Amino acid sequence: MLKYQQIAAELETYIEEKALQQGDKLPILETLMAQFEVSKSTITKSLDLLEKKGVVFQVRGSGIFVRRHKRKGYISLLSNQGFKSDLEDYQLTSKVIELDVRKPTIEVADNLNIGLGDDIYYVARVRYINGQTLCYEESYYNKALITYLNKEIVSESIFHYIRDGLGLKVGFSDMFLHVDQLNEEEANYLHLRPGAPKLYVETIFHLTNGQPFDFSKVTYNYEQSQFFLQANSSM
Amino acid sequence: MLKYQQIAAELETYIEEKALQQGDKLPILETLMAQFEVSKSTITKSLDLLEKKGVVFQVRGSGIFVRRHKRKGYISLLSNQGFKSDLEDYQLTSKVIELDVRKPTIEVADNLNIGLGDDIYYVARVRYINGQTLCYEESYYNKALITYLNKEIVSESIFHYIRDGLGLKVGFSDMFLHVDQLNEEEANYLHLRPGAPKLYVETIFHLTNGQPFDFSKVTYNYEQSQFFLQANSSM
DNA sequence: CATTATAATTGTACCGGTATAATTTATCAA
DNA sequence: TTGATAAATTATACCGGTACAATTATAATG
Helix, strand or coil, rough: CCCHHHHHHHHHHHHHHHCCCCECCCCHHHHHHHHHEEEEHHHHHHHHHHHHHEEEEECCCCEEEECCCCCCEEEEEECCCCCCCCHHCEEEEEEEEEEEECCCCCCHHHHHHHCCCEEEEEEEEEECCCCCEEEEEEEEEEECCCCCCHHHHHHHHHHHHHHCCCCCCCCEEEEEEEEECCCCHHHHHHHCCCEEEEEEEEEEEECCCCCEEEEEEEEEECCCCCEEECCCCCC | CCCHHHHHHHHHHHHHCCCCCCCCCCCHHHHHHHHHCCCHHHHHHHHHHHHHHCEEEEEEEEEEEECCCCCCCEEEECCCCCCCCHHCCCEEEEEEEEECCCCCHHHHHHHHHCCCCCCCCEEEEEECCCEEEEEEEEEEECCCCCCCCCCCHHHHHHHHHHHHHHHCCCCEEEEEEEECCHHHHHHHHCCCCCCCCEEEEEEEEECCCCEEEEEEEEEEECCCCEEEEEECCCC
């Protein structure tokens, strides 16, 4: 692990353990430099990372402060790799509806940037949180990149497998959100009535080299869906 | 304007003018260094900024590439300051429903981190896009920070006024999203039927020094609401 | 021709420095 | 005590360097 990532992780742990609140001040740069025995630029890099993650904010001339929000039970829209730590207190399970290899539709081929003759893995799942339906998810994986999937993998964390099992590096993703009403099929999967509101999210996941490897369509149960998002200035 | 911001802006213009597409390669670091006559770290800083904004992605050993998505008409959830450039082709207007100074509720005081006796500006607006209702918005401004508002300001861009008129620096924001059904009042403002789906977003805006200055509740017309979001790795 | 080893390319990590801008604290005057 | 002014604190901009890791291009090999 890189120094600046390690330091960022340690600072995050420190904030967590000390239960620091919004506005609490961290040691100044010079102190952190001495404490971790690295140069200023490395500390700065760690802090920039934490700032990007929404853990701290820095004020020139003043200091480095903890950034916290008070609300619990919200899912971070930006936790790229499935539902990370936000819901770690909750029981997350999946039921696999379907898993097969097939050819892409035009829509899928376009989003994955592949040809109509190429193979994809199709995965359909219902995901549960504390026994309640959370979402219905259809995913399309470029088989040239995600070379193998089976039911065991798919019922656990696919992204964990992609990173650790396949050794691929997940980069960035583009998400498209819509609000609409459930159709019959979706209502059925989510145990809601047709016409109930839904959040519908399409995401294109890319590797660090820019190749799209996963196009997914997720329909959320509006009763379980509380999302949060941290934005920074100059965006 | 800072060098690295200036360079980032110029690169963005360059990408725009040349109509570069996803995956197109930019000149290599060394070339950019020479071209802009700055050090490597300044160029790197510019590129990191553009990467954060979702304009480019960098691949070690390979190059710097343009990041683009194909879909039009989506509102960026992260454009902090109202609806920025995403909708610049569209006609955006506002109707002010209410504007007054009042005392906060407990909820508002809590989110703005002020006392119940402090003053706030209350602003209610309906916003239109191409003549269609886009959202109903209620905002609560800490009057100690946003010292003055009037109907002219409020019917235009409030954030523009906050930056340029008041000289304040907008920092980060926390957003909380819910999906639900419209109540009667909201339906009335948005010209939709009660019970129709809605996206409901609460946002707390902070200055760069961490002070919350604006707590806002926005209810979106689901027919007009298409949002996009760009996420990066290690978040 | 395919495969493997090697070299060249290219971005990233990390160092350590100077200068500067924003903020806070201390000092002084009224 | 207040308000202005100066000084100290603290993060940020920018420089320029070395070493390194990931990728890509080239050469060698069978």
